[in-house]
Amino acid sequence: DNQQQVTNSAEEKGSDKDKDGSVNEISSVADSEGIESAFGTDSNGSDPADDALQQESHSEALTESAKESEPESTIEPEPESIEAQSAEEVEFDKKRELPEGFVYVDEVLEHALYDIRYYGEYNFVGEQIDGYNAPFAILSEKAAAALKKVEQAMEPLGYVLLIYDAYRPQKAVAHFGRWAKDEQDERMKEQFYPDVDKSDVFELGFLARRSGHSRGSTVDLTLADKETGESLDMGGPYDFFGDISAHEAAGLTKEQSELRLLLKETMVAAGFEPYRKEWWHYTLKNEPYPKKYFDFDVE
Numbered sequence: 001d002n003q004q005q006v007t008n009s010a011e012e013k014g015s016d017k018d019k020d021g022s023v024n025e026i027s028s029v030a031d032s033e034g035i036e037s038a039f040g041t042d043s044n045g046s047d048p049a050d051d052a053l054q055q056e057s058h059s060e061a062l063t064e065s066a067k068e069s070e071p072e073s074t075i076e077p078e079p080e081s082i083e084a085q086s087a088e089e090v091e092f093d094k095k096r097e098l099p100e101g102f103v104y105v106d107e108v109l110e111h112a113l114y115d116i117r118y119y120g121e122y123n124f125v126g127e128q129i130d131g132y133n134a135p136f137a138i139l140s141e142k143a144a145a146a147l148k149k150v151e152q153a154m155e156p157l158g159y160v161l162l163i164y165d166a167y168r169p170q171k172a173v174a175h176f177g178r179w180a181k182d183e184q185d186e187r188m189k190e191q192f193y194p195d196v197d198k199s200d201v202f203e204l205g206f207l208a209r210r211s212g213h214s215r216g217s218t219v220d221l222t223l224a225d226k227e228t229g230e231s232l233d234m235g236g237p238y239d240f241f242g243d244i245s246a247h248e249a250a251g252l253t254k255e256q257s258e259l260r261l262l263l264k265e266t267m268v269a270a271g272f273e274p275y276r277k278e279w280w281h282y283t284l285k286n287e288p289y290p291k292k293y294f295d296f297d298v299e
């Protein structure tokens with residue numbers, strides 16, 4: 001299984017098959033999307049806050065100018081049927097022996113809730129995403145241990161962590177890439193990207209062609225009320241591709257800003273780095289696999 005990992009080294013270019021014969025997704029994506037020329041060959045290798053941050057610098061101007069002409073966005077409320085579940089409520093057997101250094105998050109965190117959006121259909125694509133065969137959150141042991149500190153810090157406040165995504169197989173990233181190219185498919189536009197053209201989501205930094213999530217130490221999360229399990233109001237829904245998702249977005253209430261800040265400061269204190277454009281996205285600074293992009297399935 002470990003052989004399914006996709007590395008970012010020279011060997012990546014030499015063969016498009018791993019030792020067990022599984023297709024090396026990143027090579028195929030790189031070939032078709034021109035990743036190498038767009039992002040280099042992971043030149044520094046230590047991009048702690050992932051590749052979206054790299055994209056951010058060159059897409060900054062675009063975002064800023066887009067702001068002025070954008071119509072006011074009407075953000076669709078999330079459907080009430082979306083309910084986070086505790087690990088005990090998830091009726092799924094874990095089949096996989098994870099690659100060394102990875103853990104199921106529910107085996108480390110005690111009280112977290114899970115709403116693994118890419119396993120279900122309520123996400124910006126509108127269908128189950130490749131590689132998500134079960135609604136589990138998987139992380140590197142190091143990232144999970146850091147997240148436990150966040151859980152512990154939130155407990156006295158009456159909050160629990162609600163996890164939307166953690167480790168993301170490279171084949172899922174490739175699925176996002178295919179979706180972005182399919183101009184006809186705008187199933188979820190109203191809910192997730194009403195004000196942007198889906199073909200721009202990579203350039204705008206809302207999606208990364210080589211996502212930190214595939215390195216296993218990036219997590220998308222929010223806070224929920226410990227008693228009710230309801231997610232707290234962060235002033236914008238998860239995976240909304242628009243300006244309101246930036247940490248310091250204009251128009252947030254005092255409470256929303258404070259909650260974003262609480263999550264950010266607690267995550268940073270535990271060793272994570274925030275991503276300016278998405279209040280929910282955090283990467284462990286000292287991540288254990290800064291150059292590896294894995295492709296084993298979530299199951």
Ligand SMILES: C[C@@H](N)C(=O)N[C@H](C)C(=O)O
Pocket residue numbers: 050052165205206207208209210211212213220239278281
């Ligand atoms: C799609 C969103 N949840 C996300 O994780 N975006 C970042 C930029 C990524 O794709 O790594």
Ligand SMILES: [Zn+2]
Pocket residue numbers: 165213218219220280281282
């Ligand atoms: Zn993310």
